[in-house]
Amino acid sequence: MATETYDAIVVGSGISGGWAAKELTEKGLDVLLLERGKNVEHIKDYVNARKAPWEYPHRGFRTYAMEEAYPVLKRDYPLNEKNLDWWASDRDSPYTEIKRFDWYRGYQVGGRSLLWGRHSYRLGDLDFEANARDGVAVDWPIRYADIAPWYSHVERYAGIAGSVEGMPQYPDGEFMPPIPLNCAEELVAKRVRGEFDGKRRIVHARVANITRPLPGRAPCQYRNACWLGCPYGASFSSQSSTLPAAMATNRLTLKPWSIVTELVYDKDKQRVSGVRVLDAVTETTTEYNSKIVFVCASALNSTWLLMRSATDVWPEGLGSSSGQLGRNLMDHHFRVGASGRIDDPAVNDKYYYGRRPTGFYIPRYRNVERQDRDYLRGFGYQGGAHREGWTRAVRELGVGGEFKDEMTRPGDWQIGATAFGEMLPNPDNRITIDASRTDKWGLPVLAVDCAIGENERLMRIDMMNDMVETFEAAGVKDVSPFEREYAPGMGIHEMGTARMGRDPKSSVLNGWNQVWDAPNVFVTDGACMTSSACQNPSLTYMALTARAADFAVNELKRRNL
Amino acid sequence: MTKKKNNPPLWTRREAILKTSAMLGGAALIGQSLMLTGCERQQTAAPVAEDPRDGLFSDADLELLDEIAETIFPETDTPGAKVAGVGPFIALMVTDTYSPAEQAVFKEGLATIDRECQQAYGRIFVELSPAERLAIAERLDRERFDAGEANHYFRMLKELTVLGFFTSETAYKQILDYVETPGRYDGCRDLSPDVRMHAGHGSSPLRT
Numbered sequence: 139m140a141t142e143t144y145d146a147i148v149v150g151s152g153i154s155g156g157w158a159a160k161e162l163t164e165k166g167l168d169v170l171l172l173e174r175g176k177n178v179e180h181i182k183d184y185v186n187a188r189k190a191p192w193e194y195p196h197r198g199f200r201t202y203a204m205e206e207a208y209p210v211l212k213r214d215y216p217l218n219e220k221n222l223d224w225w226a227s228d229r230d231s232p233y234t235e236i237k238r239f240d241w242y243r244g245y246q247v248g249g250r251s252l253l254w255g256r257h258s259y260r261l262g263d264l265d266f267e268a269n270a271r272d273g274v275a276v277d278w279p280i281r282y283a284d285i286a287p288w289y290s291h292v293e294r295y296a297g298i299a300g301s302v303e304g305m306p307q308y309p310d311g312e313f314m315p316p317i318p319l320n321c322a323e324e325l326v327a328k329r330v331r332g333e334f335d336g337k338r339r340i341v342h343a344r345v346a347n348i349t350r351p352l353p354g355r356a357p358c359q360y361r362n363a364c365w366l367g368c369p370y371g372a373s374f375s376s377q378s379s380t381l382p383a384a385m386a387t388n389r390l391t392l393k394p395w396s397i398v399t400e401l402v403y404d405k406d407k408q409r410v411s412g413v414r415v416l417d418a419v420t421e422t423t424t425e426y427n428s429k430i431v432f433v434c435a436s437a438l439n440s441t442w443l444l445m446r447s448a449t450d451v452w453p454e455g456l457g458s459s460s461g462q463l464g465r466n467l468m469d470h471h472f473r474v475g476a477s478g479r480i481d482d483p484a485v486n487d488k489y490y491y492g493r494r495p496t497g498f499y500i501p502r503y504r505n506v507e508r509q510d511r512d513y514l515r516g517f518g519y520q521g522g523a524h525r526e527g528w529t530r531a532v533r534e535l536g537v538g539g540e541f542k543d544e545m546t547r548p549g550d551w552q553i554g555a556t557a558f559g560e561m562l563p564n565p566d567n568r569i570t571i572d573a574s575r576t577d578k579w580g581l582p583v584l585a586v587d588c589a590i591g592e593n594e595r596l597m598r599i600d601m602m603n604d605m606v607e608t609f610e611a612a613g614v615k616d617v618s619p620f621e622r623e624y625a626p627g628m629g630i631h632e633m634g635t636a637r638m639g640r641d642p643k644s645s646v647l648n649g650w651n652q653v654w655d656a657p658n659v660f661v662t663d664g665a666c667m668t669s670s671a672c673q674n675p676s677l678t679y680m681a682l683t684a685r686a687a688d689f690a691v692n693e694l695k696r697r698n699l
Numbered sequence: 700m701t702k703k704k705n706n707p708p709l710w711t712r713r714e715a716i717l718k719t720s721a722m723l724g725g726a727a728l729i730g731q732s733l734m735l736t737g738c739e740r741q742q743t744a745a746p747v748a749e750d751p752r753d754g755l756f757s758d759a760d761l762e763l764l765d766e767i768a769e770t771i772f773p774e775t776d777t778p779g780a781k782v783a784g785v786g787p788f789i790a791l792m793v794t795d796t797y798s799p800a801e802q803a804v805f806k807e808g809l810a811t812i813d814r815e816c817q818q819a820y821g822r823i824f825v826e827l828s829p830a831e832r833l834a835i836a837e838r839l840d841r842e843r844f845d846a847g848e849a850n851h852y853f854r855m856l857k858e859l860t861v862l863g864f865f866t867s868e869t870a871y872k873q874i875l876d877y878v879e880t881p882g883r884y885d886g887c888r889d890l891s892p893d894v895r896m897h898a899g900h901g902s903s904p905l906r907t
Contacts, residue, residue: 196795201795318886359880359882487890488887490887490897492881529861531857532858537772538773542772542775542779543777546895548894
């Protein structure tokens, strides 16, 4: 049988792969999109989207049997009864934890675009210049001006709800009307702005939930059930947004259950000629050829694939000539912040209607105008206010009819926020292949060795104390700090391990996301990040992917690839 | 990412669980090993009992659970725990989500309740009058309240009663403000007496 040939192959159908498929097909390429897991069809396969909350036997909670089956996933919220089908099996896909690393994966068409939190923030020059300014790791090969038009491009198509703030460290973009703050949040936001001279600011979270219709998509219906699949397509996912566009070109071939085991490297041409694919169900192997390959399998999986490729030339894999492949693994460290109670005549008789899919954001304000803290970089906060509900009934003393009736009334206003902090790139935080174990499909697994360092520990002190200070200044009552155990990976913002840079001796990818050692291979997901910034990273993957796709198509036209 | 609590969406997503734990009485929801690391459970396989009768509980136990739940949350102008199916829900949750140690505490607790009723009234719980049941429940609630965050059996009973009641179809339809598709968000609505308490999608902390 002749090997099928495409113009481009995209590995992975999540946020980055969906964008690669859309951009490349729309620019006229025939694209094969390979996804290791099952297919999930938009709306049709959102089996729980309309299920009533009381219909889950355990009302969403995890059982013993689930904990048995998911030894990693159970470490945080993802293990639950409602959308477990979209989280990858820990048993089928084990990995080695040299230090604890929580790896929560989504192996299906759409990947974690079905599961993400949808916060969408641009990085700015404060971030792109950071490594050079601080003498940390290597310089990003791009600046804000290089990516700004691509942020606009993806924001317009994905649909980002948010507010324009005019803060240099928090670049504005192309926004739909924001998802509203409630009146308690408005009250605190106004006071914070006054108390901190506009430098600390509670703003509308910028999220990929549309508030105006887009073709084929209805605006947010305020059900707050995005993670069950949005039947309105209001929440951005590959299914709701990028895949329909790619399919509409008739140039997309989507193959689920296709595990790419290696990129086939042609030594003579110094290019990749295609990919080798293992059928996850039948376990048969097929090769596909293409002119270019976009690797968008999620940070660790993309690098894992590079490590398995071209090992006859480079024992540690394609892209390893710099010695940086697998290194500089990052996440966002979080689970620290503060909460308190709002008691104010302006809002005590106010409430809300509808279920928002998000809350507020506080953009980074530390080390912005000058480096003046004892750590580098900074953090932002995500939070919200609401009136306490029935769960207070457990804590409080009381039983009986009167108590029950009291508990069916809304409680006090509460407000809280959690910081998300930047994690510095560190070459010792790395992934390697553990040849002593294999996964269900016989692939040697990854070993992860990653920990936060002194910079992050120092930052966490501010992350906690600042939130107390901010809330107290705004008149929030009974403010209490919290800090809970954080292990790398819990942020589900894995970044790095195949960083972009300016020099093939110290980076895996160039400024166009091309692998230095095989320029027809592009890695555009979280693996490419040279530093982590503190903003949620997915929007940056979208923009880098669209930018790289545009570059790749132009290079093909010029016959440079 | 946005944090989940009872109804509102507002905290960051991961925050949710622990925050919720705090709300559900100051510690993790019993049976939900959410705080992990180093506290893996010993049991190898979980009994799964879609029908609680296949699990740990006798018919008499189920009757007792129903009556305790109804005492904690009785029918008033609105339906009570029994109508909301809380007794069977408690049995299911203890069977499917509690560790053997927690199950033992829970089961022993049920026996303790009947022992205390015998001592006080010479009859078991289900034979008491509503007023007597309430007096016992109040005493046990005070006891667990004073015990703080310990895994007191009455905290288990109360927690599962509250959870089972407010996540029931009865509560969603007759007590809470739950519209499957609200279609809009109003962040500043007057809280008049006829406004019901907001129900998140799932009111369970696991908002997903």
